[in-house]
Amino acid sequence: MALVPEQVREPTAEPSLEEFNLEAAVDEPERVVPAIEFRNVRLAFDDKVVLDGVSFTVRRGETKIILGQSGGGKSTIIRLILGLLKPDSGEILIDGEEITHHSELDMMPVRQKIGMVFQEGALFDSLSVYENVAYRLREQGVDEEEIEPEVRRMLQFVALEYAIEKMPSELSGGMRRRVGIARALIGDPQIVLFDEPTAGLDPPTARTICELAIELRDLQDVSSIFVTHDMNNLRYLSSEYAVVDEEGIVSFEKEGERLCLINTEVLMLRDGKINFQGTDEKLRQSSDAYIKTFIHGK
Amino acid sequence: MNPITKFLFELQEVSLLLWRVFIGLFRGPRYLDEFVKQMDIIGVGSLPIVLLTGFFTGGVLVLQTFPTLQYYGVHSETGRSVAVSLIRELGPVLSALMVSGRIGAAISAELGSMVVSQQIDAMRALGTDPLKKLVTPRVIALIVMLPLLTVAADIFGIIGGGSVASYIYGQDHNSFIASVRDGIASQDLIGGTIKPFFFGLIIGGISCHKGLSTTGGTVGVGTSTINAVVLSSIWVIVFDFFLSKAIQSILGQGTL
Numbered sequence: 001m002a003l004v005p006e007q008v009r010e011p012t013a014e015p016s017l018e019e020f021n022l023e024a025a026v027d028e029p030e031r032v033v034p035a036i037e038f039r040n041v042r043l044a045f046d047d048k049v050v051l052d053g054v055s056f057t058v059r060r061g062e063t064k065i066i067l068g069q070s071g072g073g074k075s076t077i078i079r080l081i082l083g084l085l086k087p088d089s090g091e092i093l094i095d096g097e098e099i100t101h102h103s104e105l106d107m108m109p110v111r112q113k114i115g116m117v118f119q120e121g122a123l124f125d126s127l128s129v130y131e132n133v134a135y136r137l138r139e140q141g142v143d144e145e146e147i148e149p150e151v152r153r154m155l156q157f158v159a160l161e162y163a164i165e166k167m168p169s170e171l172s173g174g175m176r177r178r179v180g181i182a183r184a185l186i187g188d189p190q191i192v193l194f195d196e197p198t199a200g201l202d203p204p205t206a207r208t209i210c211e212l213a214i215e216l217r218d219l220q221d222v223s224s225i226f227v228t229h230d231m232n233n234l235r236y237l238s239s240e241y242a243v244v245d246e247e248g249i250v251s252f253e254k255e256g257e258r259l260c261l262i263n264t265e266v267l268m269l270r271d272g273k274i275n276f277q278g279t280d281e282k283l284r285q286s287s288d289a290y291i292k293t294f295i296h297g298k
Numbered sequence: 299m300n301p302i303t304k305f306l307f308e309l310q311e312v313s314l315l316l317w318r319v320f321i322g323l324f325r326g327p328r329y330l331d332e333f334v335k336q337m338d339i340i341g342v343g344s345l346p347i348v349l350l351t352g353f354f355t356g357g358v359l360v361l362q363t364f365p366t367l368q369y370y371g372v373h374s375e376t377g378r379s380v381a382v383s384l385i386r387e388l389g390p391v392l393s394a395l396m397v398s399g400r401i402g403a404a405i406s407a408e409l410g411s412m413v414v415s416q417q418i419d420a421m422r423a424l425g426t427d428p429l430k431k432l433v434t435p436r437v438i439a440l441i442v443m444l445p446l447l448t449v450a451a452d453i454f455g456i457i458g459g460g461s462v463a464s465y466i467y468g469q470d471h472n473s474f475i476a477s478v479r480d481g482i483a484s485q486d487l488i489g490g491t492i493k494p495f496f497f498g499l500i501i502g503g504i505s506c507h508k509g510l511s512t513t514g515g516t517v518g519v520g521t522s523t524i525n526a527v528v529l530s531s532i533w534v535i536v537f538d539f540f541l542s543k544a545i546q547s548i549l550g551q552g553t554l
């Protein structure tokens with residue numbers, strides 16, 4: 001590993017103390033089990049090593065932002081979590097369950113807990129927007145009367161209710177991405193994986209998607225991985241939080257006014273290894289030349 | 299990989315795919331809507347070309363053989379010779395070739411583009427087994443529909459042959475039909491419907507395997523479609539020989 005992880009952890013997080021705190025302070029002990037855990041995962045395609053001993057955890061309700069250059073293995077990490085790929089060595093745990101050696105059949109219940117937004121949308125061409133979003137619930141055998149309001153709610157969430165009857169080929173790139181988000185979020189998965197959900201979108205739409213992710217994190221206790229190249233996304237996700245007032249109106253506040261965000265961390269990949277792991281403040285203060293060029297683009 | 303290893307590897311993959319389809323039949327979920335839809339696409343959709351092929355093949359058989367048979371003075375047996383060659387060989391093989399061109403290409407192109415656009419991954423991520431949802435309905439629909447298409451092709455072939463015999467060579471309808479009925483033995487009928495069952499398996503197995511193992515973007519889709527059509531056509535023809543031999547040894551030679 002390039003950097004010793006302890007070095008970049010929060011100063012208070014001395015391992016024994018952390019464990020003690022969690023056991024005592026958390027009244028739900030299952031929260032201690034991380035939603036996602038990678039232990040020394042290695043994966044190579046032919047002789048190209050893509051992930052070389054990657055270890056990290058995503059706690060419940062935490063958002064992990066993954067940065068890294070194109071081709072750096074970010075999408076690969078996400079595919080590993082879903083069991084679409086198997087690592088060459090190492091272990092992957094979802095909610096404490098080891099999935100590395102699961103068969104397709106064993107993976108099915110695990111996948112039901114996970115919503116995934118694909119980098120290229122990956123909508124089903126032969127199905128309408130409605131059917132795409134309804135797909136997961138239909139597969140689970142939910143009644144059509146229950147599916148319809150749920151699909152409408154999800155499409156409202158991504159502001160696409162008017163496109164419900166359209167086919168994917170009639171949509172723009174950004175609309176397809178948003179349908180992909182609605183499809184991933186239906187059925188309220190406890191883990192959501194975003195693979196560059198804002199790439200190629202205009203700033204307000206990108207902002208909406210970040211707000212969505214923040215809302216999921218703060219109001220629905222969803223654990224997520226958010227792969228992105230965009231520093232604006234990073235800033236939104238790591239400095240704002242969602243609050244909901246008595247009337248159910250959601251608004252976003254900047255950290256520092258009332259509290260400091262602890263449920264968002266950044267992870268940076270470089271040459272198959274984890275180059276940085278910690279809060280966004282630490283990332284900005286880092287003196288590492290690679291990280292500096294990554295943040296500022298030069 | 300050398301060609302023989304590659305061949306054995308592919309053979310293993312296709313057999314494994316078909317085996318998993320078979321095993322999957324005993325476990326839910328089953329996608330009946332998808333199955334019905336595929337039966338419609340494969341069966342009803344291929345009916346016109348298969349009927350047309352059958353009709354003109356039967357026609358041309360009579361057109362070419364009638365003079366020869368007449369030369370030997372056995373032109374009253376035209377119906378028998380047409381019916382036997384259609385039911386035993388031409389019906390099953392030509393229908394399978396037409397279907398592998400039409401459906402084999404469609405299956406591998408569809409599955410292949412679903413692979414390269416990550417729709418297969420999305421499907422797995424959403425908790426569906428693509429094998430059950432996509433492969434099983436197609437393979438089963440092929441197995442069910444191809445024998446039916448073959449029977450339809452046989453019938454239209456005999457009609458085509460009869461039309462040529464009566465309208466071009468002036469043979470009497472009834473003597474043609476009588477000769478057809480004389481000629482067909484139950485072995486021919488059984489053999490003629492067992493064959494398309496296996497051809498359905500070959501076409502379904504190869505096309506689905508080729509489609510699902512597509513790599514390399516849209517160019518890859520083109521390549522796997524070509525491979526699916528070429529390989530399934532070749533294997534239909536090669537397998538037909540061995541199948542004919544096996545049917546002959548098991549059921550006997552039949553008449554003629």
Ligand SMILES: Nc1ncnc2c1ncn2[C@@H]1O[C@H](COP(=O)(O)OP(=O)(O)OP(=O)(O)O)[C@@H](O)[C@H]1O
Nearest residue numbers: 045046050068069070071072073074075076077119
């Ligand atoms: N199926 C595959 N076969 C061979 N190589 C692959 C395969 N999938 C990914 N790779 C390689 O793995 C590396 C990591 O790919 P990955 O898609 O994870 O990158 P990424 O970090 O998501 O990049 P981007 O930001 O461009 O999306 C790339 O170099 C790619 O060439």
Ligand SMILES: [Mg+2]
Nearest residue numbers: 074075119195
């Ligand atoms: Mg990627």
